[in-house]
Amino acid sequence: MKREFLANLLFLLFINLVIKPTYLFGVERVVQNVVTENLYGIYFSILNLTLILNIITDFGIQNYNTRYIAQHPHLLPKYFSAFLLTKGVLSLVYALVLLLVGLITGYLWEYPGILLGMTLCQVLNSMVMYLRSNIAGLGLYWIDSLVSVIDRLVVILFLGIPLWIGYYEERNFDIQWFVNVQLLGYAVGAIVSFAIVRYHAGPIVFRFNRLRILAIVKAGLPFTLTFILMSMYTRVDAPLMERMLVDGREQTNIYASAFRLLEASNVIGYLFASLLMPMYARLLKVGGDVKPLAHLGLQIIWSGAISLVVCTIVFRENIMTSLYTNGSIYSANILGWVIVSFIPVSGVYIFSTLLVAQGSLRELNRVYVWGVLLNLGLNLWLIPLHKALGAAEANCITQILIFAAQLYLCNKLMGVGITWIQAMKFVAMAILSVGVASLSWFYLMPTLNLWAFLVALAGCGIIAFVVRLINIREVLGLLKTF
Known part of the structure; x- marks a missing residue:
């Protein structure tokens, strides 16, 4: 599998x-x-x-x-x-x-x-x-x-x-x-x-x-309720902002420009979920062990997520001013908050899919109910204070807590979680990635611009192999069997 x-x-x-x-x-x-x-x-x-x-x-x-x-x-x-x-x-x-x-x-x-x-x-x-x-x-x-x-x-x-x-x-x-x-x-x-x-x-x-x-x-x-709750805590911020603020349309436009990069990143997460759902379901039906598949999926997706998030934060102002005519430090800071949420979101794709395949929808929906209430409360509090930046902050906090709750559920119900060795490798990769991305930004910007970002991204990707989050021998061994 x-x-x-x-x-x-x-x-x-x-x-x-x-x-x-x-x-x-x-x-x-x-x-x-x-x-x-x-x-x-x-x-x-x-x-x-x-x-x-x-x-x-x-x-x-x-x-x-x-x-x-x-x-x-x-x-x-x-x-x-x-x-x-x-x-x-x-x-x-x-x-x-x-x-x-x-x-x-x-x-x-x-x-x-x-x-x-x-x-x-x-x-x-x-x-x-x-x-x-x-x-x-x-x-x-x-x-x-x-x-x-x-x-x-x-x-x-x-x-x-x-x-x-x-x-x-x-x-x-x-x-x-x-x-x-x-x-x-x-x-x-x-x-x-x-x-x-x-x-x-x-x-x-x-x-x-x-x-x-x-x-x-x-x-x-049961699947309907899951979808409703997920849609509410991920999509309610834009309509709220557009209606709550005097300059709501302008703020929504700025937020959309940053959120687009999260959507682009989520393409990867959705691909993992679409592949893992039927595979999880088949393994669970025959009594197979889903832990190796879940661990492999998490290690691959977080290797990419950590690399992308770190590089995007370091280069956030350059990204926004290059992509958009109204790019600014303000929109760059919004991007920083928005993109951080990709790490917990990508983890959610791994573990929520497993909970759905296993049929633990009641427990999953309880998490999402609390997520909706938390996100709504944070948006009502932070949007009037910080406008689009407040919506980004609310989104990030909500996603982190929802991922933590799902991780707890998977560990409790199926014994699937993150091992201490994996956790240390993720932390090591994040620290080393900050160093690589910062060096690339300091020495290659602004003369190379896009290439500086790509060099940083490639360097962070190599770190995933160095800390053995992705085992090159295992990957090559699997590829040889095709």
């Missing part, structure tokens, strides 16, 4: 580290720079609102289905049509709820195109995620990897290239164009993923069975 995990992880990283960062920094960042600040802040607030409510269209089906199909792949043909019909019904409910919220908040009257467009985007995205859960559950990880980047690839081709060649330089860029191209990308992704699952599931016959739909919704309910 470790060999399978490593092989698919390398392929996933290659695909996603080419496409998704290109989208985030080559398209989304450029869009933010060419539209007015306030308008992008509105877009970011609406996006977070649609993501918070997106659980209605998913209702835990994705995680439940990934776990279920991974353990019983032969049942896909039997239940696929019922799950698909359930998704359609839930998507309709989601759209109606979001329109109601749009009426209450005023977004539907002020920005109907953005709200309606993002609603359809999330409906299609949720459908793609469900279809991908079937692909991953069948063990077709490399196909799932390719499907995962289709939507971003479409945006790059149809919007990114025109932006790069200066097509919009003499035109007032309308953010609605950005929404529409995203919608096209999700539609293409949905069509392709449906065709793949349809091939493996066989003929589809839709029969509206109310009891079966209710049974699916009931089965996904």
